[in-house]
Amino acid sequence: MSFERADIYSTSVLPGEAASEDQFSEVIKAFKRFILEFRVDNQFIYRDQLRENILVKQYQLTVHNEHLISYNDELNKKLMDDPSEMVPLFERAITEIARRIIFISHEETPTSFPTCQLILLSNDNKLSIRNLDSEHISKIVKISGIVISASTLHSKATDVTLMCRSCRHTMKMKVGSSFGAIQTPKSCQSAQQPNGEKNQCPPDPYIIVHDKSVFIDQQVLKLQETTDMVPIGEMPRHILLSVDRNLCNRVIPGTRCDVVGIYSIYQAKVRNGPSSNNVAIRNPYMNVLGIQTDRDAQTGGLSSVFSEEEEEEFLSLARSENLYERFSNSIAPSIYGNADIKKAIVCLLMGGSKKILPDGMRLRGDINVLLLGDPGTAKSQLLKFVEKVSPISLYTSGKGSSAAGLTASVQRDPTTRDFYLEGGAMVLADGGVVCIDEFDKMRDEDRVAIHEAMEQQTISIAKAGITTVLNSRTSVLAAANPIFGRYDDMKSPGENIDFQTTILSRFDMIFIVKDEHNQQRDEAIAHHVMNIHTNGGSAETQVEGEIPLDKMKRYIQYCKVKCAPRLSYEASEMLSSHFVGIRKEVKNKESHSTERSSIPITIRQLEAIIRITEALAKLELAPVATERHVEEAIRLFNASTMDAVHEGNSDNAQITSEIHKIESEIKRRLPLGWSTSYATLRRQFVEKGSYSLAALEKALNILERKETIQLRHQRSNVFRCGV
Known part of the structure; x- marks a missing residue:
């Protein structure tokens, strides 16, 4: 960022400062040449972009890393190796060109011109948050994840004016790290008096004069690894992001994004005072230079970039x-x-x-x-x-x-x-x-x-x-x-x-x-499971057309x-008449039953069938849902919710009365300690009597659950009463 170096400005010129300024001026000139001269298909993309941004009062320039590599690889290497030094110079170059654009369009140069922000985007390989280590400190890295929290905007000081509370000496200081408290001088920095004596100022004399300080907007985000990046059994890692100026309020919690920034460290506040164990410990965070999101408000957060082949x-x-x-x-x-x-x-x-x-x-x-x-x-x-x-x-x-x-x-x-x-x-x-x-x-x-x-x-x-x-x-x-x-x-x-x-x-x-117990189905499932376990889901066993x-x-x-399909007129008529029929059917059943269904059929269920119809049309990329889609949607709805509504309601009363009769008959015919065969019970109740086989099976299951009878040899031989 352009506010990473912690410098104190004074009136004296330090030795060697001119040489460093010459070196800086060469780098600034190189960045200027890149902005003014780089072109793609005979278009000066950065010069034109900066002019358009300045006209709408957006003081920023979005630069792609690969363009800088193709123009001047050495300049890009300097930017990557020492971003805290190079990014401010890049921003100075952008600001000077922007000032020149304003100066050409206006007769006089504006007295106060804001610093233009560099927004850096990159196509480099992404690093995992858990792979960031000490080697990446003060380097530009690219990570990806999901934003899980975003703070409110707050003002961060970039240039503060300090005043000694005793002698009123004022000085300006550039603020360094994005996190942590401002480190003010511990003693007064005023010059000696003419008689050679220094002012006797107390320790920590400086207070901040807010009216004469410069502030920018800052926001703190928390970026967490996505679930597919977390190894099994591990906790997802997260990192704090510091975004400022034009990058604020770009993302909200839930946004998946790629972040390019400077991996930095800061000294956290120690609640119980400094300790010898944690003085040297620094917490990591990332100073964000650019955010690339896949979010599109119209598409509900999905990437809309597809190649022609796709x-x-x-x-x-x-x-x-x-x-x-x-x-x-x-x-x-x-x-x-x-x-x-x-x-x-x-x-x-x-x-x-x-x-x-x-x-x-x-x-x-x-x-x-x-x-x-x-x-x-x-x-x-x-x-x-x-x-x-x-x-x-x-x-x-x-x-x-x-x-x-x-x-x-x-x-x-x-x-x-x-x-x-x-x-x-x-x-x-x-x-x-x-x-x-x-x-x-x-x-x-x-x-x-x-x-x-x-x-x-x-x-x-x-x-x-x-x-x-x-x-x-x-x-x-x-x-x-x-x-x-x-x-x-x-x-x-x-x-x-x-x-x-x-x-x-x-x-x-x-x-x-x-x-459900069904011999054919059980055999098919067993065969399927054995194939999976023996072949391990290999390509040979893959279903054709999968x-x-x-x-x-x-x-x-x-x-x-x-695709966002809509219903045709015929489909909507078919749906509305079907819904009226469902409501009538459910009402008739509830009038003949003692209890209401716990699964309601309301207007929400009509909307549900509409959504299913649209989903079926969307699968085929059809702009209009037809009667064919409605028929399948109604079939799916009947196979799910309507089956659940009818479950136990249709023939339940008759089967229940049969089961109660069979239970009482078995208890009456089988005294305690007696046994009989399953074939005998089946002959007496199903073949000679008027009961169904399903009612007999359910009655035996209920009696067994109540521990009234005991099943032996998988129901082939004996039931014993009075366990």
């Missing part, structure tokens, strides 16, 4: 046959079955179209999916795969997530003692997917915290004097277990699902995943950036 490949992929089936088969191919769940995940990854209504109301386009079911049905593996394939994603577990960790927490700056916000998972995954495992293990107060984030896609904060609204435009993919660990067919969905109606209505699709992971990720980005 675009051609994606357009041909969108036109290919059975793309929907191929894409869903490429979702977690190592997991057998679950076809509808994988298709729902495809819709979640694509998302619908965001809408802003004329009255300013926003309608979300992100799709939320809940997987509720028995353990061992690969719910967590699906979540892990979505974390890998989604361009922006975060994985968290319910028990290890608090309300503040999911939304935002208020922290206190250790130096200024001011409060600031630090974004949680829903903020950091803005524009992506949040995968929440063990959703049922969360505390109710923590689960309530994400109500607003799931529907309005904002997080409102009113804590410690901070009142603000943060964006959380994320899809939620949650996995949970029923209240009894396993899904109990004898109980209604409301008794199995331990969630409030308020949270269930915010999920567009709710899947009840059961671990899309590679990286290609899927880029295609999802491309669809989100380039």
Whole structure:
């Protein structure tokens, strides 16, 4: 930065100063020549850029490192090796050229001209935050990560005017490091009096005269490693960033960015006074010279840079046959079955179209999916795969997530003692997917915290004097277990699902995943698992037509950036009539039932089907969603949420009465200590009686769970009563 050197200016000329000034002037001339002479395709890009910036009163110049290398490699080497010395000279060169531009356009030179800021961008290889060490101190490095907190703007002194409180001697001092307190002289620096005596000033005599000092805007950011950069079992590292002037307020928490800056150190304040152990310890931070973000407000935080070859490949992929089936088969191919769940995940990854209504109301386009079911049905593996394939994603577990960790927490700056916000998972995954495992293990107060984030896609904060609204435009993919660990067919969905109606209505699709006993399916799953374990998921076992992971990720980005489909008139008519039919059907069932369904069918579910329809059209890069997309969206909705609503409601009453009768009959016929064969029970109750085989099976399961009977030899031989 241009304010890194700590110099004290005085009236006397130090020996050798003229030589250093000559050397500096040569470097400044070299930088000037670069700005004025460098051109690409016969265009003087930096001269023209500076002129345009000055006309709109933006005193800055953005320089690409590779241009300086191609123009003067030696000059670039000096800048990289000694940035604290060279960056101020570069900025002096920019300022002098800018002053000349103003002088040509105006008749007289302005008396006070601001220092122009150098913004440096680079295409160098990125360093990991955990790989920064002592060798990189005072060198220009490039790192990447996600901004997790941003402080408010505060004024930082660059040139301070000091005055002795005793003799009124004034002096100017240039402030060095961006962090830490200003180090004022310990004794008065005034000249001797004419009689040769020095003023008897006390120690630490200087006070800062703020009216005559120069200040600039400064902001402190905290940059953390992204999840894919953190080794397994390690904590994510973070580093403080100091940005000033035109770089302030460029990024917000949740922004993924590449940062070019000077790796520096500062002496932190010691709360209990200096100690011999920590006097030599310095804390690292980075003085930022340039920030490159992939964020685009129109695209929800995704990179919109695609090569022509990529675009051609994606357009041909969108036109290919059975793309929907191929894409869903490429979702977690190592997991057998679950076809509808994988298709729902495809819709979640694509998302619908965001809408802003004329009255300013926003309608979300992100799709939320809940997987509720028995353990061992690969719910967590699906979540892990979505974390890998989604361009922006975060994985968290319910028990290890608090309300503040999911939304935002208020922290206190250790130096200024001011409060600031630090974004949680829903903020950091803005524009992506949040995968929440063990959703049922969360505390109710923590689960309530994400109500607003799931529907309005904002997080409102009113804590410690901070009142603000943060964006959380994320899809939620949650996995949970029923209240009894396993899904109990004898109980209604409301008794199995331990969630409030308020949270269930915010999920567009709710899947009840059961671990059903089916011999053919069990054999197929066993064969599939054995293949994976023996072949190790090799290329030979890859399904034909499967899309590679990286290609899927880029295609999802491309669809989100380039396509925002709308419903055709016929599709909207078809949807509205279907929704009216669903509401009527649910109302009729509730009128004949003793309890209301815990999974509500509200206007949110109509919006859910609309979003699924748009996601299916977006997958094919179609600008308009047709009736074909609506039919598949209705089928998916029926296979998920409507199945969960009907679960246990249709024939439940009849089967329940049958089961109760079979239970009482078995207890009456089998005295304590007696046994009988399964074939006998089947003959008596199913073949001779009027009961169904399913009712007999469920009754035996219930009695076994109550320890009324004991099953021996896998239900082939004997049931024994009175265990």
